[in-house]
Amino acid sequence: MAADVPTLENFIGGEWRKAAAAESVDLPDPSTGHLLARVPMSGADDVDAAVSAARDAFGPWRATPVADRARVIARFRELLIADSEELARVVTRENGKTIDESRGSIRRGIEATEFAIHAPTLLQGSSLRNVSPGVDTELVRAPVGVVAGITPFNFPVMVPLWMAPLALACGNTFVLKPSERVPLSALRLAGLFGKAGVPPGVFNVVLGARDAVDALLAHPGVDAVGFVGSAPVARHVYATAAKHGKRVLALAGAKNHLIVLPDADLDRSVGAIMSSAFGSAGERCLAGSVVVAVEPGADRLVEAIAERVRKLRLGPGEGPSTEMGPVIRADHRARVQAATDRAESEGAVVVARGQCPEGSAGYFLPPVLFDRVRPEMAVAQEEIFGPVLAVIRVGSLDQAIEVANRSKFGNAAAIFTRDGKAAREFTERIEAGMVGVNIGVPAPPAYFPFVGWKGSVNGDLAATGREAVQFYTRTKVVTSRWF
Secondary structure, three states: OOHHHOOOEEEOOOEOOOOOOEEEEEEEEEOOEEEEEEEEEOOOHHHHHHHHHHHHHHHHHOOOHHHHHHHHHHHHHOOOHHHHHOOOOOOHHHHHHHHHHHHHHHHHHHHHHHHHHOOOOOOOOEEEEEEEOEEEEEEEEEEEOOOEEEEOOEEEEEEHHHHHHHHHHHOOOEEEOOOOHHHHHHHHHHHHHHHOOOOOEEEEOOOHHHHHHHHHHOOOOOEEEEEEEHHHHHHHHHHOOOOOOOOEEEOOOOOEEEEEOOOOHHHHHHHHHHHHHHHHHHOOOOOEEEEOOOOOHHHHHHHHHHHHHHHHEEEOOOOOOEEEEEOOOHHHHHHHHHHHHHHHHHOOOEEEEEOOOOOOOOOOOEEEEEEEOOOHHHHHHHOOOOOOEEEEEEEEHHHHHHHHOOOOEOOOEEEEEOHHHHHHHHHHHOOOOOOEEOOOOOOOOOOOOOOEEEOOEEEEOOOOOHHHHOOOOEEOOOOOOOO
């Protein structure tokens, strides 16, 4: 039966091509462990073919009127909508998240695609006549060139759709290197781009792991690199690509704090905390992994969260009653388990632990709630990227903000309160790029910037919104005089 499992192919120059490399890795369904396919470990030759195709396509695509490029992206959007249910099932099959979570992530990707359709407005420049007698100056935006997108396993459709539609609408060509753990979604997107009328070579997909990434970072034909992933890899991507003269935006890790004041609406706050901490099995950069409970009221809050954790229903992502799916792989499960073991050894108290489905061969991990966590513990400082929630107790809002701002990361933070003055103080003083008030996952819509602070980002722009337009374009200033 294993012999019938297909080996996936790259999408280069509008064609499906076998990878030059013979090595491949297995692609299992995280919910069952069943083998879905084999993923080729593409190397420098495959990357060179993809970049060459993108470079050849760049000139004609750049010369295509911006309104025509926008119409292609609009057709792609319509295909995305029509295919969204099947695409969601592909995401659930290879990632493990619940089908509703997959649907939600695709809606976010469609939103980013809709933003890209407005390229004729977004790319408008500016001009000023008579900067000196008879001299005019005009600022215009030009595409960067060939863009490489290196995307993570946790959002296999949404993150590529943050990047590719806008990059293409701005006149660039694109090479996508998806996580080797979730390649099926990327290949389905490639088919939709082709159906939408994207010319051969404008959008390409190369499968693989580190060898493919390093080849993209060093390739002289790549002009810009976008990355989303872990902090250590983000630093490697940023440093290596910058060394080779490329424009880079590398989004990294997080340790997001949820501050709960005593006056907060308990039921609504707990619901938001549960969604933030355990949605997508905690495998997302906006997961709230630390609750900072301001006394008095921590006992009541911890008890309410614990009750929900014990009742959380784990199972296959497509199960109608499933509230949390598996983590992505057995090795990742082992790393998360090691982090929880360390938290216990350091003195954190396990208040509640969920139950895994019986008899499953999938990569399930029970959600865990820790109380009496100290700010210096690893469970409060390091990104775990799993269904683990730590509670730190403090005596005031000042102390809560101090605890949150001590983090080396600054992706997101949220406060739960009925007090407008406290909420305003929090939003002013908190050191995070995305801030929520009574919202557990403060993800902005695609027409605002998705931006982190401190160790959560390497680069000075954002992945979405108008700052992303700046990333995918170069400014050119033309000063002219006519006699």
